[in-house]
Amino acid sequence: MLVMGLRIETPRGGRPKGRAFLIRWVLLTVDGLLLGLVAVMSIVATERRRRIGDLVPRTLVVRADTDVRWASANARHLDARGGLGDMLACREFGVLG
Secondary structure (H helix, E strand, O other): HHEEEEEEEEEOOOOOOHHHHHHHHHHHHHOOOOHHHHHHHHHHOOOOOOOOHOOOOOOEEEOOOOOOOHHHHHHHHHHHHHOOOOHHHHHHEEEOO
């Protein structure tokens, strides 16, 4: 994924274990059902725009130049202060997952 400028991380910014990558790969079949409609619905319905293959193993897809820990901390700060939540912080700070 680094070829595309993306990487997979845990919500705390660490590298996922091999089991998480395996789960993501297996759930790609579920996300691909109905020509990808299942993935699209889960991305639209979740706060951090995550597909089922990211929800189950608890991973995020982020831009390679983004620090997820910083974005997550600011998302909580924004949510506490103005109710803007993770979605605004994720968009602003480049968290794609």
